[in-house]
Amino acid sequence: MKNTLIKAAFLVAATTLFLYSCKQVDQEPTPAGATPYPFGVPSFFSLPIIPADNPMTVEGVSLGKRLFYDDVLSGNNTQNCGSCHNPTFAFTDNGLQFSTGIDKKMGDRNSMPLINLAWEKDFFWDGRAKTLEEQALGPVENPIEMHEQWPNAVSELMANSEYPALFEKAFGTRVITKELVAKAIAQFERTMISSNSTFDIDYLIPSRTLDVIKNPQNAIERGMKIFYEHGDCWHCHGTVGDYLFTDRDFHNNGLDSIIIDKGLENVTKNPMDRGKFKTPTLRNVEFSAPYMHDGRFKTLEEVIEHYNSGVKKSTTLDPNMKELAKGLNLSAGDKQDLLQFLVSLSDKTFINNPKFKEQ
């Protein structure tokens, strides 16, 4: 027995060493009995910060997935998180501008894609949740979304024949709380990493230096040049080296001269934040139409045209958008190239990953 223990200890030590070399994410110890989730991230991403009070476990992720797709979290048990966050659409709502809740009421914000959330820091278009755990609590009680009361949902889960045991495995307690539900869902959501697009495979995985790639014969590379140079997309969607394709911040990107939906201002109460919304990632943007916080643009062509010729001035227009407001004067070919670059960020292994899909 002693030998077995020593062997096991060696194995753990060796595995730890091996995992570290693969850019493994440091995490706090997991709850007693739960298995640490081997959370590796691609070398071309920075290391995400996992909250100390919610380390990822195999049991937690699995429970989170089940909860994500369970109708029990909605008032009349007809909707789940996946209803409006369908993996096939980069976890957005099936191409719809707005989502319809259980009471057939329609929202006024476009369902956000769920991609690489482990790196994000503020949630919802207006940043009203500071953590992913806090975000997960919101839609359940929102009267125009899942319109459930948390105590109800928790009672239903407690009465379920399987859930208490699953919570015990994941969190060491059979006493279910909304906080634990949110933690499990957040753990599952943090596993949704997309890093296997054409762009990743052709440029990032082989560690090619983007600086020297400007092949005029290649549409993607012509588009990349527009993205990083004249088009000035990178100020908000990530500079060379920052391949999450979002700066994880809030900006007024010039959609309107008179701003109706105040966005971040509703949260901060600061008029300087009027019309600012969270920068979404451009990864899998091909699948997440329509676009903007209100889904006003149906196609990527419309989005590109907005930045090319449609940026409107207002008192809080982002400092990095003012130059664009003068117009980019992209040719039809330039726009096609930029589109090709954006489409190169599509990751079919992500949207088709069975680990993320309802079973």
Added chain:
Amino acid sequence: MHKKQFKIIFTILAGAMLFSISSCNKEDTKPDPLPKTKGILTLQFSNTFDGTLLTKNAATFYTNAAGNEFNVSTFRYYISNVELTKIDGSKVYYPVYKLIDAFEESSQKLTLLEVPNGDYKAISYFIGIDSTRNHSGPQEGDLSATTGMLWTWASGYLFLKLEGFYKDGASQTSYRYHIGTDEFLNKVTSPISYSIQGTQKNAFMVCNLAEFFKNPTTFDIKSDDDIQSFPNEKKEAGELAANMADMITVLKIE
């Protein structure tokens, strides 16, 4: 696994913890018999406008030397290559790269470990990044691309990023100053006497944003509200970079 095994493991773990705790206590309570030959110097940066701590996206605007009323949404700058000069002229060099963000308190401390005991007469540092590191592409830590301070292609890093809004007549519009490129690297020396004797000291560094807009050139935001240090903006970027040289002062070291 058997209870016995658990007990053994638990005992070992508990023992190790106790050991580490007690060894910590030891250090705290009993002074080292040998006098320490090195200390710690922590540079603490506060970011102000003429003595008032900067507030992100303030609704109340600041007024600069040219009379522009403005606020700040982003203010970040690099401090690197710190050098401490002893009174005998010898120098201690630290190859550090620190991004100070006026609105992220956790970014505002730069700790220098193992500072040799002695009497010092100056602190020197770069506002920006030396040419070698400036052109090595995205790097780790504060030089990672996720900071949003790296320009694309070969241009290197923004040494300073200042963005916000100003009043232009009755309306309000944005400004953007991104200062960088090797030629605008400021190497600053602040003369101040201090003594390091085995303990920790704090250097209180004050960055006064008012200085960005004056001394030697009084800069009018309305004259150019968007400078990115492009080749065609060298004159204006150079004026602002020269203003930056005396932007930071060492208030005291204690």
